[in-house]
Amino acid sequence: MEEGIITAIRVVPLDHYVLLSFLLFSIGAAGVVFRRNTIIILMCIEMMFNSVNLLLAAFSAHHSDPRAQVFVFFIMLVAAAEVTVGLSILVMMKRNVDSVDVNQLNRLKG
Amino acid sequence: MIAALLLLIPFISALVLVIARPAQARPIALVSSLASLAVVLYAWISYTGGTVIHYDLDWVNDWGLRFKVGYDGVGLLMLILTGVVFPFIVATGYGQQHDRPATFNALLLFTQAFLYGVFLAQNALLFYINYELTLIPVFFILLYWGGENRRAITVRFFIYTLLGGLALLFGIVYLLVQNGGNGDFTALASLSIPASTQVWLFWALFLAFAIKLPIFPFHSWQPETYYMAPLQGTMVLGAVLLKMGLYGVYKLVFPIVPAGVEYWQTTVIVLALIGAVYGGVIAFRQSDLKRLVAFSSLSHVGVLCAGLFALNAYGVSGSFYQAFAHAILVLGMFYIVGAMQERMGTSDMSVMGGLKGQAPRLAALFLLVLINAIALPLTQSFVGEWLMFAGLWQVDGWLAFFALTTIVIGAIYMLYAYQRVMLGPDRTNVTLADASTRDHLYLVPLIAVTLILGVYPGPILELLDAPVQQLLSSLSVH
Amino acid sequence: MLALFYLFAAISVISALIVVSARKPVNSVIALVVCFLSIAGHYVLLNAQFLAMVHVIVYTGAIMVLFLFVIMLLNLNKATEPMKSLGMRVAAITGGALLFITLAAAIRQGVHIESANPFDAGVGLVRTVGHVLFTEFLLPFEVSSVLFLSAIVGVVMLAKKEKHQPEAPVEPLTEAERARRTA
């Protein structure tokens, strides 16, 4: 298994990972615009985060440089913090306007 | 060290002020401004000539922004001016009732810090950033402590000034692109730009300064803003902020677009002189003392700008000398305005008259300030005006003549104002306090500076001589 | 090995599509968990063991559970979400597709990198990453605790009921009361 995985780094071309993460990112971006439910929008954002993480990890492996993985770790930290805040905003929103419809948030109209 | 102290003293004091109690606000601000005055005076004493660079640090090098600070003689004069002026501006607060004095004084000190930044900057982008930063505290001062109709006037002032700032930014960015991203003044000065480009680039660079000064067609924000602003705000605007325009022209316009300057020289002088005469004539019939002083400032600045654009040794150094004199004058005149407001509750001259009977010492102080305004010899203003007249004469006799009409016009409105306030039968029905110890403590040093530098202008002229010569010789090369 | 990659890739893309298209939020969450697990599989393929573990713990274990709790507590799991306008939906799909095409076009010549380091399969091991994290990135790591602190403060502030709200104050439950209610 060990050997197989090590060869996997060499066998799977970098392009594949890049394309995969692009695809996930695009799906996430489309989802953000597509849905009205704020909680799903938040989830799509998480997905976009992850596509970037994957990209970083792939490059890290192909560069043989552990620092990019450390960055992935940091991104995870930030994502965790972001999710807690985002969800508490969601709770607030639900409490105040009794809805999680993103179209309710239109106070910023100029 | 000097540069760091100058930038940090007001900045840190301002931060301290944010948490200070209201009663402590003015003393802290005063001590801070006096400390920075001491630093400035030390800089003056230890200055031996040439351009002193204190720091030259990388910042955002790719965009041409470097933390390059220092000064030449002219810059030092401007630093001295800022250092001298701010203790007085802060001290003016002792006669004013503000709500939230701590915030107010903090904003004043922020302005001072940014002003030092402007006069210390040796990099065009650094200059620009500080130049625009000064607007922010001033904006809040005007908006929260201003008089009647302050919102509209402040916003107008702000938009108008920013419009100029935008053109300036465009000009600087253009220069940076041309110069491969090196924004140091010295580097920009050696840039050779085709004359046809300079013709329009001149206005991109000059418009901001023309509005800030202001010269004639761009002046209309000034009287209303001066009138509406709180006294100390007016002093900041009139005594130091407009000097940034002068300094900017010296630093950013003359060395960089000499051909453009040559092309527009006469136009600018004529506009400036139109403004000088226009402001002076209007001042005559103003019924409000504060507005009258505002228009008189417009008139003085017109001559100042004309002198600068005479582009010879006498005109340029006279202009900067006069800039100093004008700052002192503005402080004195507006302090008098404040003293009258404090006593009469208004600055409207139609309710004044014959105050000399009740307040002879105040009248005497007013007169002593006033002789500087009409540039009587042995006052500071005379030295500057004489040099500017000599400079303008070398450009054209008629220009000198029109500049000179302002000494008649100035005498007309100033003496008329003095008469309406102080002379004649006592028309007021209030009991008036004569000049207090505070008034003396404030005005006597100003008058002393005026007279001493009027009799012995040497130390300041010395500062100006070398950099102005250098500027002119570099211009003649182009 | 390539087959394994394609498998994981297919799972993650399909589950991602389900996340976007599912009617009920709970379904989305479950799909997202699947998606995240498949990404963990990718990490394993890349021999990024540390990441794989942290990813499962943080994302799948913590974050997604948090989502689930929120949905549950707020009772959001209704498929009554009104759809956006047709134009917006079309725009969203077109936009996502365009984005992908553009990004893909950017690498149409393939990604060729010259690694500065000699090949080392062990970069993703806990030991390697941990070493870098606690030497080179020690300060950011410690500072990140401040981020969490501020996030906690922010959450508390947000979750707190506003004082001036006219509602009756909610009295905190005592331990005994809580035990009685849950029973």
Add this chain to the structure above:
Amino acid sequence: MTNDLLAALVPALPLVGAIILASLRRKLSANVAGGLATAMIAGAFVCSILLFQGFDAATGGRTVKLLDWISIGSMEIPLALRIDALSLTMMLIVTGIGSLIHLYSIGYMHDDERAPTFFAQLNLFSFAMLMLVMGSNFLITFIGWEGVGLCSYLLIGFWYKTPEYNYAARKAFVMNRIGDVGMVLAMVLLFQRFGTLEYATIMNVASGVNDPLMIAATLFLFIGATGKSAQLPLFTWLPDAMAGPTPVSALIHAATMVTAGIFLIVRSSVLFELAPFTQDIILWIGTATALLAASIGLFQNDIKKVLAYSTVSQLGYMFVALGLGSYSAAMFHVTTHAFFKALLFLGAGSVIHALGGEQDIRKMGGLKGHIKITFITFFIGTIAISGLPLMSGFFSKDLIMAFAFQRSPVLFALLLIGALMTTFYMFRLLFLVFYGKYRGNAHPHESPLTMTIPLMVLAVLSVVGGLLNLPHLFGGHEAMKHFLATAADGIRFEHLELSHATEWILMGITTMLVCVMIYIAYGRFAQKATLEGNEADMPFFKRLIAQRWRFDELYRALFEKPYGWLSTNLFSIAEQKVMVPIMNGVGEAAISLGNVVRKVQTGNASFHLLAMLVGLIAFLIITLMSN
């Protein structure tokens, strides 16, 4: 060295006096203040005499540099004093007569509560006047030039509660300022031409230069002189300046300040010699002023106004002398005029003092019995100004008239008419004030000794002043002329080339006609009991003259009113209707642009997200394209 110190002391003493008095003005009594001020100016007088005694005319003069003043680039303007024959003459006049007038003021101002202020300003004036005459370059002279203007402004408006006085003060200052424009233009022109403003250097370099610029420079200088010395067209301020206390009129508006213009032209005589065109203009303006002012003097009823117009007229004579190039005659007349006009003004002050402030000669009369000393001294002053033989005015005026005859008999005739008018109005004044019956209702009393001593001293000087420059005709050798000739290398003096017989004849004619005028005046005014003064009854021309040729009205209509109109309308129309709306337009344009652009901010989160997406794609595409 000691001489340098003395020279510095001359202006310094009155300055110190002014500063002390100004700062202690609330603590000092009128007499102490007056004493101090008098001591200071008398000290300056003593210093001037010492300087005069130690002065060696053969050396030509010295420059005492006090400190660098304006020094930048190639401009070097030191604060320096020049001691030569010309400045010494003026210093002696200023400090000498100044001392007497200070002394007189102690009596005149003793019951004014602001007397210390008055003395401070008087001392300050002396300082400025001394700077004016002692300056070694144009700019130092200009310090004094403006300084005396300021002091004149302060002293004319000394009694500040009366708006007319304030108006008069402002008018004086502004008119002087108009002249100053000319003066500054001359200075910048000369500076550019010669690279310096030092008198000595300019006069040295300039002699022999034939340059059309000199005409411009001298014309500008002359404009400055017309302002300060109240010549056409800038003379109307001087009669109004009589609003000030009488000693001020005597010192500033008769003896010293108003002669500054003459001094300036004598100082720069070399330049004027190079510009004959300017000289002609000076000549004719001087003549016109002399005649015009004298004609106005004929009908004035205010004792000080008569003297004021007389001063303007006499200054006209001095300018005639300058125009003729006879600078020593001008200076001679400056000196004698300082004596007798100071005497007349102080005498008038004594009369006013005696009558408790009355200035209208229609309410005077028969005072010779009440105030004898004043009468005798005033009488001496009158005959001196009228030029009765052997009085000081006789010598100086006849010298000018002789020069005029040498140029043209017509000019002589015009000046003679002026002289006769002078005689007539002066004797009219004398007779109306001192002869006949008293027409007022005050109780005249003689003035105190501090006031009468200066009168007596000045009376003596008015009699013997002619000795200073006694012509050859009377056995003298024109001492003053020769003394002044040493002043600067440049000061030249035209020689009188008339034969002695001609001179005798001219003098005879003049004297005879003057006597006739005195007789006519005596017949008309000496015994008048009442005096009709209704201008409306006069024929048109006479009324025009009595109304001062309506110069004030003309200037008001031509300048003051339009200026006020311009000021009001520039503000209300140009500024408020044009400039401010333009600025507002900029603001409003920004705001309306914002109103359009803000529609983009729908507040719809999905829209913003989509926009972000679109932006991202666009950015990517642009980046890709540019590669």
